[in-house]
Amino acid sequence: MQYEQKDFLETAGPDALKQIARARELTREYLFTDYIDSEKRSAILRELLGEIGENVVIDTPFHCDHGKNIFIGSNVIINMNCTFVDNAPIKIGNRVLIASNVQIYTSSHPILPQERLVSDWIEHKTTWFRTYARPVEIKDNTWIGAGSILLPGVTIGENSVIGAGSVVNRTIPANCVAVGNPCKIIRSFSED
DSSP states (O other): OOOOGGGEEOSSSHHHHHHHHHHHHHHHHHHHSOTTOHHHHHHHHHHHSSEEOSSEEEOSSEEESOSTTEEEOSSEEEOSSEEEEOSSOEEEOSSEEEOTTOEEEOEEOOSSHHHHBOTTHHHHTSOSBOEEEOOEEEOTTOEEOTTOEEOTTOEEOTTOEEOTTOEEOSOBOSSEEEETTTTEEEEEOOOO
């Protein structure tokens, strides 16, 4: 795949670094907030995230890059030690279960070194590598099993289950169970 300059993000610019620093401050504050102080914890999440619905529980620790690119519906549980690298939008629907240690990545780097590495990075005051990002979407009524990794650009279809430890590198359709590395469908079912 050939990349164009417009495909790459500026990950070390002042605006990006400011957003990342603020997300780190808020996630640290969230981590050290009393677990039963739901009012304060909700206020922090409303400031951190792009959107958050009703009855959302995010356990700690929780890690993200920007926070503002994460959009969460209602009745969602995100268990402990999840990492969301949100350089592009991460959209999570309603009635979603995300188990512990799930990682969601919207960012990656080109395979070829001539596309990945920046030769004049010092002169341009940028990073020495290029990064691109693709959105990730988790539709309604899904369950993402413990330790799963969702890679850039994937969508998990409604009602589907991703088995623990799976590496999802392509879109998974609705109404199925998918497991493994790479993640593959092992069972389909009807909505009934």
